[in-house]
Amino acid sequence: MSHLGQAPFPKTRFRRTRQSPQIRALVQENTLGVGDLIWPVFVRDGEGVEEPVASMPGVMRRSVDKIVEAAREAADLGIPVICLFPYTDPALKTSTCEEAWNPDNLSNRASRAIKDAGIDIAVMSDVALDPYSADGHDGFVVDGKIINDETVDALVKQALSQARAGIDIIGPSDMMDGRIGAMRDMLESEGFQDTMLLSYSAKYASAFYGPFRDAVGASGALKGDKTTYQMNPGNTDEALRLIERDLSEGADMVMVKPGMPYLDICRRVKDRFAVPTYAYQVSGEYAMIQAAALNGWIDGEKAMMESLLCFKRAGCDGILTYFAPAVAKKLHGLR
Template sequence: MTPTVAPFPAARLRRTRQSPALRGLVRENVLCVQDLIWPVFVRDGEDVEEPVNSMPGVVRRSVDKVVEAAQEAAALGIPAICLFPYTDPAKKTPGCEEAWNPDNLSNRATRAIKAAVPDIAVMTDVALDPYNSDGHDGFVVEGEIVNDATVKALVKQALSQADAGADIIGPSDMMDGRIGALRRALEETGHSNVTLLSYAAKYASAFYGPFRDAVGASGALKGDKTTYQMDPANSDEALRLVARDLAEGADMVMIKPGMPYLDICRRVKDTFGAPTFAYQVSGEYAMIAGAAQNGWIDGDRAMMESLLAFKRAGCDGILTYFAPAAARLLQQA
């Protein structure tokens, strides 16, 4: 686009900023409740809401409380809720067998939500780190995170989630070839309508720290994830990864983290035109929520500005811990 602007004073660009009515008429991007997916943490127990210290206002919930959260989300118009389990350390093993246990936390929560709030979409996470005694997204063999054996395990995990009623499966592991393997397995087992939202461009980021606290992975992690998550210096590589995942059968793609990678969101949307999501990750949330808690910024304004930035960058939707708070403000608008 080449803008055409008359010379001043014929063009006074402030004219359309003079009132809420005029600003609304020329607004280029709009955030709505339907853009939001709410990530929640699920843990064992009953009637439990346990604060996550590094994420002000965020809690780990027992399954019954997760159902209440899903009911709250539905009442607010939030279309989807995403589950992340806080697994008992005693159930974490090198073989990650709990990942495909039909009665693991994620699957129990999925069934409970679908029974109570059938119209809300349930998204689940496919990666081995919540179940791995090594804290990695894949199997660790002699210090190497191995790819192909991990993919076979991820297929078992995804099928258990689909059997439990998951609507959206989110592979966040960053193993090569997993989207094709998951799509084939879902088709072969009668789960052809299950949607794959691929974490296609997931960076090896410092912004994940509070999330690892929330799912209990921080203490277990040995080393780092730089051999499978992306180098923050790379942009063209993200396009290759997205192209591959779409070609293998991803329905939607995710960029993670969000705000530090808005340029990637814009490039992905412009290049592929596919449904594009961003994850406003735990570190991004904690910075805004923590600064607001200390009175350093206007928390509501910063929250809404940050979410609108994703829409401006081309995103169709956002995973954000702010989802309920943002939805309430949007209902008041």
């Protein structure tokens, strides 16, 4: 059965439009550009520090001065957004997580430093308590249970501290109920009407986060798992309900996390809501590609580019990826 308006073979030969690079480019349906990239980076204390993350080959924890250099590199490459994640000194981690809204915590210092340097790049933050928690969870833990409403109050304070530090895009990754509405109300009342919320709306309880937890120092602290607040990997309709809720509460953009194992969710979200939709190519996805490439099992550069193009095909407007600088250089023809 032929497609409507499509002649049967041999009048239709699909290979005609694959015969040269020029023709393939002409008919390509989806493209990847530098403007699609958000670069996640890890901030640590110290000065002049670039410390490799063992489980993420090529990724560094950087001190604030080196984060400024990274932001300048990203801006020069045309990457529009850099996203900050703190590697907090274990001595500052408590069960009450006060460091999360400390005006001088690592993320806030890094944001101000980037802004003070006059770098033409948007700065995104992470809102969750796990980098500051002695328990390694995204929320407060009381009698072994992650409590919701008290956590939301703390997350609002954290978001306010970030807005005051000049963050352009606040990224709540905690998956507590009601936090988007609470943050939007706070931002409006405090005069931050232009501060954006990119909600981690459909964040799954995934095995692909392991290297990230190493990078932010949360692995050792984590007690139990996050299945009472992060999504069940078997669910899809729930993701749509979460997206709808967050949009109704004031989210400007939404995210699906992880990325490649959840492309079906990205497509359903984009088709249903037609809003700015993002995915996070998480640490485990990155580490698998890098490990296979380093072992000579795959062509790492081709796998990198293909993996990111698939997000665009699934409907994403952009991707958080640790590959961002390498991809930008490839797209610009640089080495």
